[in-house]
Amino acid sequence: MKKGMTDLKINGRASSAGGKYNAVIINGEGRIDGDLDCIKLKINGRCDINGNVKADSVDIYGTNSIKGNLEAEKAKIYGNADIEGNVSVDKAETYGSISVDGDCNAEVFKIEGTFAIEGLLNAGELELSLYGASKACEIGGENITVKRKGKSGFLGLKGMIQGKELTVETIEGDEIYLENTQAKVVRGNNIKIGPGCEIELVEYKNSLKQDEKAEIGTNKKI
Amino acid sequence: MEKDLISKKELLELTGISYGQLYRWKRKNLIPEEWFIKRSTFTGQETFFPKERILDRIEKIKNMKGELSLDDLANILSPNLTEITLESEKLVKRNIVSKTTLDFYTQKKGETEKYVFEKMLHLYILDKMFESGKINFEEGGIILNLLEDQYPKFKGKGGELLFLRKLGISSCCLVSSFCDIHFEESMKIIEKMNLSDLIEELKIKIA
Numbered sequence: 306m307k308k309g310m311t312d313l314k315i316n317g318r319a320s321s322a323g324g325k326y327n328a329v330i331i332n333g334e335g336r337i338d339g340d341l342d343c344i345k346l347k348i349n350g351r352c353d354i355n356g357n358v359k360a361d362s363v364d365i366y367g368t369n370s371i372k373g374n375l376e377a378e379k380a381k382i383y384g385n386a387d388i389e390g391n392v393s394v395d396k397a398e399t400y401g402s403i404s405v406d407g408d409c410n411a412e413v414f415k416i417e418g419t420f421a422i423e424g425l426l427n428a429g430e431l432e433l434s435l436y437g438a439s440k441a442c443e444i445g446g447e448n449i450t451v452k453r454k455g456k457s458g459f460l461g462l463k464g465m466i467q468g469k470e471l472t473v474e475t476i477e478g479d480e481i482y483l484e485n486t487q488a489k490v491v492r493g494n495n496i497k498i499g500p501g502c503e504i505e506l507v508e509y510k511n512s513l514k515q516d517e518k519a520e521i522g523t524n525k526k527i
Numbered sequence: 528m529e530k531d532l533i534s535k536k537e538l539l540e541l542t543g544i545s546y547g548q549l550y551r552w553k554r555k556n557l558i559p560e561e562w563f564i565k566r567s568t569f570t571g572q573e574t575f576f577p578k579e580r581i582l583d584r585i586e587k588i589k590n591m592k593g594e595l596s597l598d599d600l601a602n603i604l605s606p607n608l609t610e611i612t613l614e615s616e617k618l619v620k621r622n623i624v625s626k627t628t629l630d631f632y633t634q635k636k637g638e639t640e641k642y643v644f645e646k647m648l649h650l651y652i653l654d655k656m657f658e659s660g661k662i663n664f665e666e667g668g669i670i671l672n673l674l675e676d677q678y679p680k681f682k683g684k685g686g687e688l689l690f691l692r693k694l695g696i697s698s699c700c701l702v703s704s705f706c707d708i709h710f711e712e713s714m715k716i717i718e719k720m721n722l723s724d725l726i727e728e729l730k731i732k733i734a
Contacts (some may be wrong), residue, residue, distance in 0.1 A: 410554045411554075421649060427553060427556075429547075429551060445549075445553075446546075446550050446551075447547030448546075448547075448605060478546050478547055479545050479547035492536075493546060494545060508536075527536075527540075
């Protein structure tokens with residue numbers, strides 16, 4: 306913590322300009338017009354940020370929108386986040402729904418809930434637990450795990466009506482495990498295609514395991 | 528400007544690295560975003576890279592990653608300018624810039640005690656051009672002015688410096704990477720320098 310930097314606190318409903326702060330804490334409803342550069346950002350409630358966000362740690366409980374990029378070491382999001390730029394975080398956890406218009410970069414990324422990422426989702430450790438329809442343009446990384454969570458409803462009807470839960474163009478990684486995923490291409494070293502998957506092309510280097518409830522168009526060993 | 532492209536698949540086969548490594552290096556900014564070129568093929572979208580540059584870069588990363596952390600490596604490889612400053616004597620002593628070039632610079636821009644990285648880069652480029660014997664001092668002045676006026680706009684993006692000559696009249700320009708540029712026949716490209724490569728070289732030299 307540097308000296309001379311002040312905190313920004315909003316309790317209730319208020320708006321503020323961006324700037325450099327020590328801690329930014331919003332309880333209630335806030336709006337920030339401009340770029341935000343702070344050590345700690347905590348939102349309880351709702352906040353719309355019209356600019357880029359740079360912070361050491363970000364905690365969001367509630368709803369948040371960012372018009373620019375989000376850059377942080379640690380980010381935890383419980384609720385909703387809507388980010389129009391790129392996201393680059395060391396360690397990120399989201400519980401709820403997140404949408405990103407750009408790319409997502411993280412060393413460790415854990416998502417429980419749903420997500421929509423228009424660009425590339427690039428993470429070292431990626432753990433996706435799906436509770437509903439999600440999509441990404443591309444997914445790349447080292448360890449990629451996609452699991453289906455959420456109750457399947459009466460005789461699995463919910464799953465049948467909603468169809469595949471993750472839709473993605475390509476997935477590329479070293480170790481890949483997928484469930485309920487629809488993809489054009491999956492490439493990697495060790496690939497396990499679990500139940501409910503529909504993959505057009507799988508290219509693997511070492512091993513491929515396919516669940517009996519999964520469909521694979523063609524597979525090639527490289 | 529680069530015609531030779533290599534597909535991602537071929538690249539991994541050739542270099543023996545895995546998808547995970549490639550994505551990690553991309554995350555760490557060891558491989559610039561603009562090298563990932565998307566093209567549609569009959570199997571859908573595929574990613575291609577400028578062949579020579581990516582092979583060279585991967586070789587470098589492989590060689591250096593034992594000694595340096597990925598973050599340090601990213602620092603060296605990124606086209607962002609660092610904040611190191613060096614005194615003029617040191618530049619000559621460490622063989623970064625020749626005495627002649629330094630004298631030329633002082634003559635044009637006055638005595639400078641400490642050089643920030645950006646100025647060092649200007650000197651370094653000039654020095655290379657003089658050394659190659661392709662330009663004279665007067666032309667060096669043109670290049671120096673171009674770099675000082677226009678280079679800041681390129682910050683963090685690399686780009687190329689072209690030195691041209693037509694019927695004995697010389698000129699130079701800065702272009703961003705990967706744009707196609709065509710000249711009429713009588714225009715000769717005397718020298719082409721890739722700025723990100725030079726920044727990289729210089730960073731290694733002063734490190």
